[in-house]
Amino acid sequence: MGTVFVSGALPGGVTAWLAGRHDVVQHDGGVATEAFSEVAPRLEGLVSLLTDRVDAALLARAPRLRVVGNVAVGVDNIDLDACRARGVVVTNTPDVLTEVTADLAFALLLGAARRVGEGDRTVRAGAFGGWTPSYMLGARVHGATLGVLGLGRIGRAVARRARGFSMNVLYTQKRRAPETVEQELSARFVDLAELLGQSDFVSVHCPLSPETRHLLDRERIASMRRGAVLVNTARGRIVDEAALADALATGHLAAAGLDVFEDEPRVHPALLSSPGALMTPHIGSADRHTREAMARLAAENVDLVLSGNPPKTPV
Ligand code: GLV
Numbered sequence: 001m002g003t004v005f006v007s008g009a010l011p012g013g014v015t016a017w018l019a020g021r022h023d024v025v026q027h028d029g030g031v032a033t034e035a036f037s038e039v040a041p042r043l044e045g046l047v048s049l050l051t052d053r054v055d056a057a058l059l060a061r062a063p064r065l066r067v068v069g070n071v072a073v074g075v076d077n078i079d080l081d082a083c084r085a086r087g088v089v090v091t092n093t094p095d096v097l098t099e100v101t102a103d104l105a106f107a108l109l110l111g112a113a114r115r116v117g118e119g120d121r122t123v124r125a126g127a128f129g130g131w132t133p134s135y136m137l138g139a140r141v142h143g144a145t146l147g148v149l150g151l152g153r154i155g156r157a158v159a160r161r162a163r164g165f166s167m168n169v170l171y172t173q174k175r176r177a178p179e180t181v182e183q184e185l186s187a188r189f190v191d192l193a194e195l196l197g198q199s200d201f202v203s204v205h206c207p208l209s210p211e212t213r214h215l216l217d218r219e220r221i222a223s224m225r226r227g228a229v230l231v232n233t234a235r236g237r238i239v240d241e242a243a244l245a246d247a248l249a250t251g252h253l254a255a256a257g258l259d260v261f262e263d264e265p266r267v268h269p270a271l272l273s274s275p276g277a278l279m280t281p282h283i284g285s286a287d288r289h290t291r292e293a294m295a296r297l298a299a300e301n302v303d304l305v306l307s308g309n310p311p312k313t314p315v
Contacts (some may be wrong), residue, residue: 002044002066002306007031007052010071010299012292018047018299022306031058045302047295050074051264056082067305069298072285073097073154074235075315076208090315091301094153096293097285102157104284105203105233108257109146112229113201114138115255117278139200139229139254141165147199149215150206150234151177151187158203159185170195173206196223201231208235218243227254233284236261245270248277259284 006015006026018024022045027035031052040061048054050072059065059082067089070078075092083090111117115138122128122136146162148155148171159169169187171177172195182189192215196202202224206212216230216239224230230253232239241262247253248271255276261267264282271277285294301311 003039003042004045004047004302004306005031005036005039005043006047006299007036008049008071010047010295011288012295014292014295014299017296018303021303037061045069045306047071047298047302048078050077052077054078054083059083059086059088067091067302067311069302069311070315071294071298074207076235076237078315080315089305089311091298091305091311091313092315093294093297094313096297097290098153098157100287100290101154101233101284102161104259104280105154105158105205105231105257106161108233108259108278108280109201109203109229109231110141112231112255112257112276112278113141115276118275139227141167141201143167144200145170145198147171147190147195147202148187149173149192149195149202149204151181151185152205152207154233155203155205156181156185158205159187167201170199192220193223196220197225199228200225201229203231204234204238206234206238208237212238214238214240216240216244218246221247222252224253226252229253229255229257231257233259236264241268241271245274245277248274 002022004022004024006024007030008028015026025039027033043062044064044066046068048068048070054068056079065088069091073092073094078090080090115136143166145168148159150173151171162169169185170190171187172190172192176189218240221243244256245268257278259280260282304311
């Protein structure tokens with residue numbers, strides 16, 4: 001039994017489950033609330049959302065904190081070094097969201113390539129003037145080259161989908177994947193420059209870290225193939241949004257499929273007015289079963305640590 005702050009309404013009765021085991025305080029406003037400040041001095045567990053900043057200042061206010069269960073696979077909202085220094089265990093929610101996030105990445109890839117958002121807006125506006133041979137031509141997906149930036153769990157699931165579309169798959173990351181994985185996915189390891197220069201589609205699946213912040217900067221975006229499509233379902237800050245908007249405006253990139261943004265929930269105004277940008281509001285893992293599984297896993301991790309056991313999915 002410890003005091004646990006739950007930062008937001010969790011689906012699937014997870015908060016009630018946790019409240020059966022611990023003294024739970026839940027507040028929808030997250031860690032930036034009075035409710036959190038009030039409970040912080042006696043806090044032992046935190047179920048955090050990706051919108052919560054868990055940094056050294058927060059840890060200093062919660063000196064008894066032992067575990068942070070983030071309801072996300074990404075942990076860029078958490079200062080891992082500061083947690084380590086204080087002996088605070090951090091957990092995330094891998095695996096349970098892999099396939100649904102890959103589904104959304106592929107939906108954005110297809111939708112951006114084939115101008116689905118633009119087409120929908122055109123029809124709704126009553127601006128569909130009838131079929132003509134060169135009306136609203138898009139980019140061909142079947143047989144094209146996909147560059148996967150980060151062949152982790154989600155990157156692999158996207159590569160697997162790409163095989164069903166007869167795509168040629170390239171990937172890059174720090175360390176080469178095992179040969180068995182490369183063979184299963186028919187994926188070829190290349191460096192970032194080659195991936196950007198060769199790919200018709202680039203899909204981002206690496207974590208956000210100081211190393212990957214603006215990994216796709218203005219220069220690298222300029223080095224992508226003319227007419228290429230960029231898909232980002234990882235974290236907005238991996239891509240220089242202003243440079244991306246410029247590349248769409250000049251036609252250097254044909255389209256972009258974006259589920260994440262640099263400064264959420266704000267979206268760069270130039271993207272909002274870009275017909276080639278197909279955008280969703282950070283819903284990569286948003287189906288009911290997945291969100292329940294994520295919440296349950298985060299709560300179980302917190303409960304395990306508070307009862308002296310190793311968590312299921314430590315970072
Ligand atoms: C969502 O963005 C996550 O990291 O789970």
